[in-house]
Amino acid sequence: MAVLSERRSCTILVWAVFLSLAVRGIYGSDKVLPCRPPEQKNPKIRAVQDRIYRAVELQAHHLLMIVHPWAEDSKLLLLTQSKGGEHWIRPNTSTVEGLAFLYRFGPYDEKLVGVSREDLFRKTIVPMMRYLVTTHVTGARPTSDGKPWGDQWQSALWTQSLGRAAWWTWADLPEDLRQGVRRVAAHEADRFVGRTPPHQLRQDTKAEENAWNSTILNVAVLLMPSDPRRAAWEKEFQRWALSSFLRPADERNPQIVDGRPVSEQFTGANIFDDFTLENHRIVHPDYMATFELLLQSAVDYSLTGRRTPEALLFNLPGIYENLKWMILPEGGFVYPNGQDWELFRLPKWMSNHAFMAVYGRDPDAWALLQSNLETTEKMQARNPDGAIFHAKENFFASNQADLLRWLGCNWLALQAAKDIVDRPVPRLGVKRLEAGKIILHRTPAAVHTLSWGATVMAQCVPFQLDRVVSPDKRSGVGHIRFEGVKGDAPVLLRSAEVADRADGFTADLVLDHGREGVRAELRFESSADGTLTMREKLTAIKDLTTDEIATGLIGVLNDAYWIYESGSRKIAMDGRVTDVPALSGKRIEGSGARRIVVDGALEITSPQPLKARYAGTKEIVRGRATDELYLNYLGGRRSWKKGEVISQYEARLRPVENREKGDKEPEPSKKTAGRPKRFPVSGRVLIDGKPLEVGFIQVLPKGNRVATGALGRGGRFTLTTFTENDGCVPGKHYIAILAVKSLSPTKMKWFAPKKYSTVATSGLILEVSGPRNNVEIHLTWKGSGHKKPFIERQEE
Numbered sequence: 001m002a003v004l005s006e007r008r009s010c011t012i013l014v015w016a017v018f019l020s021l022a023v024r025g026i027y028g029s030d031k032v033l034p035c036r037p038p039e040q041k042n043p044k045i046r047a048v049q050d051r052i053y054r055a056v057e058l059q060a061h062h063l064l065m066i067v068h069p070w071a072e073d074s075k076l077l078l079l080t081q082s083k084g085g086e087h088w089i090r091p092n093t094s095t096v097e098g099l100a101f102l103y104r105f106g107p108y109d110e111k112l113v114g115v116s117r118e119d120l121f122r123k124t125i126v127p128m129m130r131y132l133v134t135t136h137v138t139g140a141r142p143t144s145d146g147k148p149w150g151d152q153w154q155s156a157l158w159t160q161s162l163g164r165a166a167w168w169t170w171a172d173l174p175e176d177l178r179q180g181v182r183r184v185a186a187h188e189a190d191r192f193v194g195r196t197p198p199h200q201l202r203q204d205t206k207a208e209e210n211a212w213n214s215t216i217l218n219v220a221v222l223l224m225p226s227d228p229r230r231a232a233w234e235k236e237f238q239r240w241a242l243s244s245f246l247r248p249a250d251e252r253n254p255q256i257v258d259g260r261p262v263s264e265q266f267t268g269a270n271i272f273d274d275f276t277l278e279n280h281r282i283v284h285p286d287y288m289a290t291f292e293l294l295l296q297s298a299v300d301y302s303l304t305g306r307r308t309p310e311a312l313l314f315n316l317p318g319i320y321e322n323l324k325w326m327i328l329p330e331g332g333f334v335y336p337n338g339q340d341w342e343l344f345r346l347p348k349w350m351s352n353h354a355f356m357a358v359y360g361r362d363p364d365a366w367a368l369l370q371s372n373l374e375t376t377e378k379m380q381a382r383n384p385d386g387a388i389f390h391a392k393e394n395f396f397a398s399n400q401a402d403l404l405r406w407l408g409c410n411w412l413a414l415q416a417a418k419d420i421v422d423r424p425v426p427r428l429g430v431k432r433l434e435a436g437k438i439i440l441h442r443t444p445a446a447v448h449t450l451s452w453g454a455t456v457m458a459q460c461v462p463f464q465l466d467r468v469v470s471p472d473k474r475s476g477v478g479h480i481r482f483e484g485v486k487g488d489a490p491v492l493l494r495s496a497e498v499a500d501r502a503d504g505f506t507a508d509l510v511l512d513h514g515r516e517g518v519r520a521e522l523r524f525e526s527s528a529d530g531t532l533t534m535r536e537k538l539t540a541i542k543d544l545t546t547d548e549i550a551t552g553l554i555g556v557l558n559d560a561y562w563i564y565e566s567g568s569r570k571i572a573m574d575g576r577v578t579d580v581p582a583l584s585g586k587r588i589e590g591s592g593a594r595r596i597v598v599d600g601a602l603e604i605t606s607p608q609p610l611k612a613r614y615a616g617t618k619e620i621v622r623g624r625a626t627d628e629l630y631l632n633y634l635g636g637r638r639s640w641k642k643g644e645v646i647s648q649y650e651a652r653l654r655p656v657e658n659r660e661k662g663d664k665e666p667e668p669s670k671k672t673a674g675r676p677k678r679f680p681v682s683g684r685v686l687i688d689g690k691p692l693e694v695g696f697i698q699v700l701p702k703g704n705r706v707a708t709g710a711l712g713r714g715g716r717f718t719l720t721t722f723t724e725n726d727g728c729v730p731g732k733h734y735i736a737i738l739a740v741k742s743l744s745p746t747k748m749k750w751f752a753p754k755k756y757s758t759v760a761t762s763g764l765i766l767e768v769s770g771p772r773n774n775v776e777i778h779l780t781w782k783g784s785g786h787k788k789p790f791i792e793r794q795e796e
Contacts, residue, residue: 030178032170033225033304037105040415049414050107051373051724052350056407057112058386060102063095063404064114065385067124072144076131077124079401082144084135087397089149093161096128098404100165106411111694112386114741121172125165129173132162133180138187150188157212157293159188161405163219164300182223189220193232197243199268205277207244207270211293214240218297222304241294242311243267245319247275257310272435275318282337282454282473283436285326289348291316295355296409302416313360320356323349324364325431325440328447330465330564331372336438336449338457338473342623344393344562347376347403354410358417367424369410374723378563381696381708384738384757390561393623430526432500439498439505445530445655450476450507452496458507458524460532460554460602460653466564468601470555470626476524476534478551478630480513482544483637489514503528516541518646520551531654536632538647540640549638550613552631552649556598558582558616559625563705569627571614572597578614582625585618596629597656604631606651676704679768680727683775684715685737687752691715692779694751695739699766700759704729711739732767734759737779748792753784 040046063079070076079095080088102108103121110116115123135143137150149155166173166181173181192213198206217237221230238258246262248269253262271277271288279287294312301308326333332346333339353369356362380388389399431440437453443463450458458476461469469475479488494510504526511520519541525533536551560567560582568581573593580586590596590612596604604610613633617625632649640646681699685692691714699707699719707728709717719728736759739752755761756779764777781787 061386077127084147094401097161101408156216160215276436335471363423472555478553549634588614735764
């Protein structure tokens, strides 16, 4: 038996050597490019990194609550249902990358994440990677819907996340998993060798797709640097990266990029000459921001000490400049053509600022990054489980997971930063984007936008944390419905004359609601004081009957969950104030009103009585709740003769802060750009005399932002409202203590009675009238039905 056992051992050893040699024959070597992040010594950069890292840990805590065994093999884990499409693979690959970042880098805190670093790798990362390798087209099994993933429109993006995760954790990965990931990466990378990158200017740019397809070629080199295909992968990586954001003018551009004139490398344009682009049939800031896909590869070059290809930054400063003109105080964009994604997905744009601060050395990027990070932290503070997006404002399957990996990329980019240029300059004045047919006017009080291309719309958005105005695609225009015709009549632009100057713009538009329906003559005037004047004249083109005329639309955000909104809007019409709770569907008839004020933030005045109507929404659409204020509303069936003037109105929109002296009604909202006074507040939380070291404290001032603080050693906390440790606004405020930890998707551990987790039942109050450094908050288990921390099980 001993001899037989020895022979088996020899056989196994021979096969292991054979397989190792075979692998080396396929991939050239078992080594990957060394990942050596530089040491970051700049305290200013490290302070921001620490905040980002904490956000990653909390976001990971949220996602780990959702990870579960695959029904067909309990040894393998996944985040979603088991299917082979985008919404079921991308969340898993993004999560794996984000968790691998935590495992490999940074000051890991298992109290925040919920598991030890070793368990994170062994019990979650490896089983999730095995699931992804197994169900790829090169693997052994399909997903549960009978379809493997791979060879798909977006699978290069998913694979690069899997590949980067493997690269960071390579030293600890089992050998079979290493080779499985290499097999997947090589297969997906080879799909793009020898192919010409696609291009398209109108309606559906290929910029984003080319950018994410380039990333897998870079990752293949990271994982297989000795592979004979490396030279081809590197060549194709540069070509696909450069193709992503080429303009028509680049066909004749003599600029040398990576050793050759751009004109010789031109494969077709994906963005306009004014650095805008169209996707989803509109000029779309979100897709302009997808240059982050290219610069994540710059991070990989930094970690390996290689020179970053110039292609990765080509045309990016021009795109980023456009985005600066669209940025709002809370970090999101104003959308001149409307927004068909979630409005509050702004934490994702943090990557653009981080990358441009480090690799573009942009003087505005550092300040924009910190503004975005501040909002991200406030978003995360709402959710005890660590999620950044609230469930009601998020509908895209991979948003939470994507954000985990992008936050990790931000941290790594800053780790590579040698220094930061920090000289921000506010964008004020007029920006005309001729190819995109958009004009923006930024003033200290408001941002005005007008578009007359892919979408015809106009907006006056107060320049404050609560943007108030929703980017409805019919803003400033509205809709008309005709008898016997289903839905809104299409808007057809007939002519547009737009004149810009240094301190504003004027625009005269002629459009039709329906073919041979109602002609609208519109005039918009933007002034330096933040006032936007709107005029409209409607004329019947032929004899017709309308069921509803609702023009002069102003979309009003009214969300119950967004951090800069209160869950209700006060609408004042000629001094008569009505509360409109979020999702109430409440309506206000304002026929005859000459002055309307929206929540003390946006004022509309008219020299003649308006036929106004305010209609509250009852539903969340695309992650936001939008009420509708129409300045010209004619409901019910009405008949009109050819050439008859149906209606005319003139209205002046301006932020409330610009009211003339002596105009005292109504009082301005506290939710404006001017921040209220705060006092520093710190202290500790005790439960039955012992420090509570798990969870968060939330202080909820009425009419102001929530102040939050994490509970740390000794139960200590420091409150933050706007900026780190800035304290809390004065007043007498209710408190909640959220001391809970997720053990699994169905198990929660409470370290304090549940009643303290909401202000409705906590019974806790904090009074702030000045600085307070020794606040003590006392909790107790008495009367709760529990004597110590307990586990709550929930139904699946």
